[in-house]
Amino acid sequence: MMMMKVRRYLRGSGRVLAFVFAASVVWLLFDMAALRISLNDASSQLLKERSMRERARTREPRPARQGFLHPLQKVVGADGAPSRRAPPRVAEVYRHGAGAAGKGEQVRTLDEKRRGRPEKVPSENQGGDGAKRSTPGAVKVDPREAKLERSGPIERAASLQTKKPPAAQEETQEPKREVAKAKAVLQTPGEVKGKAQGVTKEGRLLANQTHPLKTTSDPSNKDVRGKEEVQVQVELPKLKETLRPAVVRPAVRHNATAPKKEASLHKVLALDVTVAPRDPAAVGQFGQAAFVSSKEDAEVRKRWDEGYFNVYLSDKIPIDRALPDTRPDTCAQALVHDDLPSTSVIFCFVDEVWSTLLRSVHSVLNRSPPHLIKEIILVDDFSTKEYLKEQLDTYMSQFPKVRIIRLKERQGLIRARLAGAAAATGEVLTFLDSHVECNVGWLEPLLERIYTDRRKVPCPVIEVISDKDMSYMLVDNFQRGVFKWPLVFSWSPIPDEYIKKHNVAVSDPIRCPVMAGGLFSIDRKYFYELGAYDPGLDVWGGENMEISFKIWMCGGEIEIIPCSRVGHIFRGQNPYKFPKDRQKTVERNLARVAEVWLDEYKELFYSHGYHHLLDKSLIDIGNLTVQTELRKKLKCKSFKWYLDNVYPDMKAPLVIAEGLIFNLGTRKCLALQKDSLVFEKCDLNKQSQHFNFTWMRHVRQQDSCIAPDNMGKGFSLRPCDNAKAELRWFHKSSNTALAEHLVAEYVSNHMCLEAGPQAKSLRLSTCEPSNAFQKWQFTHYHA
Secondary structure, three states, X not given: OHHHHHHHHHOOHHHHHHHHHHHHHHHHHHHHHHHHHHHHHHHHHHHHHHHHHHHHHHOOOOOOOOOOOOOOEOOEOOOOOEOOOOOOOOXXXXXXOOOOOOOOOEEOOHHHHHHOOOEEOOOOOEOXXXXXXXXXXXXXXXXXXXXXXOOOOOOOOOOOOOOOOHHHOOOOOOHHHHHHHHHHHHOOOOOOOOOOOOOOOOOEEEEEEEOOOOOXXXXXXXXXXXXXXXXXXXXXXXXXXXXXXXXXXXXXXXXOOOOOOOEEEEEOOOOOOEOOOOOOOOOOHHHOOOOOOHHHHXXXXXXXXXXXXXXXXXXXXXXXXXXXXXXXHHHHHOEEEOOOOOEEEEEEEOOOOHHHHHHHHHHHHHOOOHXXXXXXXXXXXXXXXXXXXXXXXXXXXXXXXXXXXXXXXXXXXXXXXXXXXXXXXXOEEEEEOOOEEEOOOOHHHHHHHHHHOOXXXXXXXXXXXXXXXXXXXXXXXXXXXXXXXXXXXXXXXXXXXXXXXXXXXXXXXXXXXXXXXXXXXXXXXXXXXXXXXXXXXXXXXXXXXXXXXHHHHOOOEEEEEEEEEEEEEOEOOOOOOOOOOHHHHHHHHHHHHHHHHOHHHHHHHHHOOOHHHHOOOOOOOOOOHHHHHHHXXXXXXXXXXXXXXXXXXXXXXXXXXXXXXXXXXXXXXXXXXXXXXXXXXXXXXXHHHOEEEEOOOOEEEOXXXXXXXXXXXXXXXXXXXXXXXXXXXEOOOOOHHHOOOOEEOOOOOOEEEEEOOOOOOEEEEEOOOOOHHHXXXXXXXXX
C-alpha cells in the first residue's frame, strides 16, 4: 500500500520535486566538506603564526647567513619578492705588502666575481701611521647589485636592535600599544617630538624597533618574511642610557673586586647616526667605490701626495657615509653587559687630510653608544697644515666630548699616544688611526672582552678602505697578526688544524701573537701597570712588537674580535717626515725591543741584516735599565715560553747548525783540546767535538770562537763577541759553489778554512770549489 502511494507521488511533477531534493542534499554535503577543509587551513595558518610568535618571543637566533647584506638595503627578486643574491666570497688570505710576503692577492668586486674578471690590488701597502703593513685581502661591496628597500635608505639609515624584558613580551598586542612601548624603551619623557620631518643640527637617530612577537623583515629568513616593522625616530642629543634595554642573566665579572650576583645584558647596539638625511646617491655612499671623470684626473694626481691616497675623491664623500655591516650574523644577536666601562678614544695625527680626519671622528660619534664614550682626544703632533689649527678647533667645538691636545714639537706616534693616554679619564683607552671608519657595533664587543678580563687587549678586525676609489671591503675573519724575522709585522691565516681542533666559529675571538699596533683597546690602569709604551722608543716603529711581547709575556692576552670592524686606508707610501733618519730610527727601536724581550733569540734578529746595530760606536740604543727592571718586577715569562705557547708555528732554532764538524778531505772531525784545534776520529759522545754555527755566523764552542789571525793566513781562538765582524764565517750561503766551505767574512779574496793533508794543521787558503779539504759538514742543520 505504501509503495503504491510513493509511485503515485513520483509521477508527473512529483518526480521533479524528488530530483530537486536529492540534488540539494548532495550540494549540502559538498558545502560541508569544503567548510571543513577551509577550517583546517585556517587552523594550520593560526598554528603557524603562533609558532612564529613563540620563536620571536624566545628570540631564537637567525640561521647563519653566508656573506653579508648592506644594512640599508635588501635584495628584491624579479617578481618583487625578497630574495637572496649570491653571497660574496671572502678572500682567503690578507694581501701582503712588499715588506711581508712580497706580492699582492687578487681582489674582485661582486659582479666581477660573477663574470670571472679579477681586479688586481697593488701589493705594497702601508698603515696610516707610517707602518709598512700588509693589507688584508678583501671583497668589495657593490650595492649597485641590489635594489633599495621600499622604505628607502634614509628611513633605514640606522639599525638599533633592542631587547625587551620578558614581561613586555605578551602574547597579543595592538599595533598602537606596541608603538607606545617601543617609544618608551628608546626615550625618556619629552624626548621625542612626534614624527617631525625636520632634522636638527645635532642630527637624529632613526631606529628600527621590532614588534616583540615579530622579527624585522629579512629576505634571508623566509619564516619572518613580510612581518610588520615599527620605526621610531629619536633625537640624538637626548639619547640616554635608556638605549640599553636588557634581560637579566647571572654573570660574574672576572676582574671585579667582588662577584656580582646578577648582571643585566642587552644585545649589541647597531647605532648608525647621521647629521642629516642621507643622500643615497652621494659619492661613495654605502661604502661603494667612487670614481671621477677623466677631466678630474689631473686634480687627483695633484692632490695625491697630500696623503698618498685619493684625497680629491675623499673630499667628495660625505663625512658620515653609511657602511655595509660586515659582521658575522651571530654578532647582532650577541649579548653584552649593561655596565661596560667607558672609554677614551685617542686619535694621534700629523698633517692628516681634513676629510679623513673628520670621517674618523664622526664614525666614532655616530656608531658608538654615547654613554660609553667618555671623550675623544685628538693629539696633534705638531701639524703644519693651517686647516688643522683654528679651523679644526672651531669645527670640533660643536662636540663637547672632543678635546684637542697640541704638542709643541714633533714627538712621533709613540710619545703622542703617551700624551693622549696621560690626558685620558676613561676606564679604557682605545687607540685609533686618524684615517679609519668604525663600523656598526664596533665598540661594545671590545669593551665586553675587557669587562670579563681586564688583562685582555682586544683589537678590531681591520678592514680595507681602498686608497684608489675609497670603497669599503670586508676581510677574512680567520686572520691574526704575527711577525717574521727580523721583527717584521705580517698577517697570517690561522692554521686549519687549530680551527678544527678548537672548533673555532666565525665570530669567536682570535688569539693574536702580535697586534697591528694602530687600533686596539686596553684597560687604562693595566696599560700603566705594564709600563705603557717604552718611552725610549723614538717617533714610530717597533712599538707594536714591544707592547705585544710585553702583554703576552707578562700575563695578558691579545685578541682580534670578529664582531668589531674598523675600515682603514692602507697606503703604498709613508707620507710623514721623521725628525731623524727614518731607517735608523726604526732600527734603533727594534734593537731596544730585541735587547729587552727576545732573550737568547735576539741573535735571530741581528742575523737578518742588523749586525751593525751591535756596534755601539755607530748607534746608541739608549739606556735599558728601566725596561729590564720592569720585566723583572712584572715577573714576565721568557721569550721561549712565548714561542711555545703563543706562536708555536714560528720556527726559531737558536743555531743554524750544530754537532760534529766533519772534514771531507781528511774524513776526521775538528776538536778543541787545551785551547787549540786538532783533528780526531769522529765521536758523537765527545763534547770536545761539538760546535755550533750560530746566527751571528760564529763557529763556536761554549765561549770560544774560531777566527782568522791578524795576518789572514792562520787562525786562532778568541772570546766570542757578536759585535766583531772578524769572527764571522759564511757557510751554506747563496754561493752554491762554496756552500760547504767556511769562508772568512772579514778576510778579503775569499779565504777559506782548510785542513792540512796530514790532518795535523788548519790554515786559510784561497777558496777552491773542488778542494775536499776545504769542505766541512755539521751533523745537524736547522736552517
